[in-house]
Amino acid sequence: MVSPVKVLILQFASIGDVVLSSPVVRCLKQQLPNAELHFCTKRDYKSIISYNPYITRGHYFDDNLYNLIRQLRAEHFDYVIDLQNTFVTGLIKASMGSRSYSVEKQSFRQWLYIGWKINALSEQHVVDRYLATVQPLGVENDGQGLDYFIPxxxxxxxxxxxxxxxxxxxxxxxxxxxxxxxxxxxxxxxxxxxxxxxxxxxxxxxxxxxxxxxxxxxxxxxxxxxxxxxxxxxxxxxxxxxxxxxxxxxxxxxxxxxxxxxxxxxxxxxxxxxxxxxxxxxxxxxxxxxxxxxxxxxxxxxxxxxxxxxxxxxxxxxxxxxxxxxxxxxxx
Missing domain, CATH: 3.40.50.2000 (Glycogen Phosphorylase B;)
Structure with a gap:
């Protein structure tokens, strides 16, 4: 029996960001053999991921980072996919001891655009930047857009x-x-x-x-x-x-x-x-x-x-x- 490949996806930002992460979830599940997907987000967003058939288990942040990290470490993930790339998600990645991939942020380019009105931003939609994060795993954009599942x-x-x-x-x-x-x-x-x-x-x-x-x-x-x-x-x-x-x-x-x-x-x-x-x-x-x-x-x-x-x-x-x-x- 082939052991599952356990993957943790991190995304805490907002309702919109969780929905925009759905193509990553689908493409990972459909293209990565034996993938077991875990999604970590705020508890406020539980209803968004609870009915997603591609997600094996949800993990929820209740303002106690220590307890969350302890819970996640017990899962022994093979990969961590960080779709937010913040200080908090960085702490989680460092604590896992797993191979991790993080979304490329455009913080400096955003600063130029907001403060100096110099638009050096890439033409990519954020979904395409999210999907670029999992390309090293051989996962490609299937072009099927976003998912949202209503019970x-x-x-x-x-x-x-x-x-x-x-x-x-x-x-x-x-x-x-x-x-x-x-x-x-x-x-x-x-x-x-x-x-x-x-x-x-x-x-x-x-x-x-x-x-x-x-x-x-x-x-x-x-x-x-x-x-x-x-x-x-x-x-x-x-x-x-x-x-x-x-x-x-x-x-x-x-x-x-x-x-x-x-x-x-x-x-x-x-x-x-x-x-x-x-x-x-x-x-x-x-x-x-x-x-x-x-x-x-x-x-x-x-x-x-x-x-x-x-x-x-x-x-x-x-x-x-x-x-x-x-x-x-x-x-x-």
Whole structure:
């Protein structure tokens, strides 16, 4: 009997980064003989990997690094794949005593781009950089894009939605990790009015207030505020059922990409040039061109450094959602 090749994948960064790691998981499992894959991430992201059939076991970081390392060392991994390459993941790798491979970071190039607006970033999507990490193991990109697996219990039925949204709807992921990655609420209202089609707002409890403001402005016939009513997998199910998806630069955008949805991605202080745009799915980038202050951050911040927030306030909504052209109705 051939012993399994035990591989540990490290990725703690965010919901989006965990989803963007899914091609590495799939390609390793399908291309590395006898691979037994373990995925280590934050416990908050457990629901993302728990139902992935390519993952043998999940390990979760609960702010006690010593206990986590002790648990991981007991597994005796053959390889460690570090898709984050930070101080913490470096400590984990050093403690394993296994052969390791780490993603190439572009920290200096990002610094040049943010601080001096010199774009020396590679043209690679971050997924391709992740996959380059496992090339020494003979693993190649299969070109199949992202994965996201929803358990049956979390599949949202159309009948669970208001009657105005049961036949068809557009999903709008209104959240964002930081303020400068989200449209101001008044501009969200403007965008929803522009779309003029039944819209399901998707997000967590922190997004509920903005969603309620949008409902008050446009009415329940047009807007259903699902923010905070559904868990992450159920929110993913809503994206899967949507005709098209609008999203800020956030993890839900990457989940929508896993379902090959047409995505209208909205960019503020961050830019697609960092390599986190929707992967292998049709998409339109909505951003304010020609601003000398963009990008002001690689991950976003809680305020506009120049206090004008032109990247979102000046963003044009002069576009047509062609996917709605034949079914457009007036819901105002």
């Amino acid at each position: 049956y219990k979390d599949e949202v039925e159309f009948a669970w939605l208001p009657t105005t949204h049961q036949n068809d709807f557009v999903a709008y992921a209104i959240g964002g990790q930081h303020m400068t990655r989200r449209l101001p609420t008044a501009r969200m209202i403007e965008l929803c009015r522009k779309i003029n089609y039944p819209i399901v707002l998707v997000g967590d409890k922190k997004d509920r207030k903005a969603g309620d403001e949008i409902v008050r402005a446009l009415g329940e016939k047009l807007i259903y505020n699902a923010c905070g009513h559904y868990n992450l997998n159920q929110s993913a199910s809503l994206l899967q059922r949507a005709r098209v998806v609008f999203s800020h630069d956030t993890g839900l955008m990457h989940i929508a990409a896993a379902f090959r949805k047409k995505i209208y991605s909205i960019w503020g202080s961050t830019t697609p040039q960092f390599g986190f745009y929707p992967y292998i799915t049709p998409h339109v980038r909505l951003e304010a061109p020609g601003l000398g202050c963009r990008p002001c951050s690689a991950t976003g911040s809680d305020h506009c450094p120049l206090k004008h927030f032109k990247c979102m306030n000046n963003l044009s909504f002069d576009f047509e959602v062609k996917e709605l052209r034949t079914k457009k109705k007036n819901f105002e």
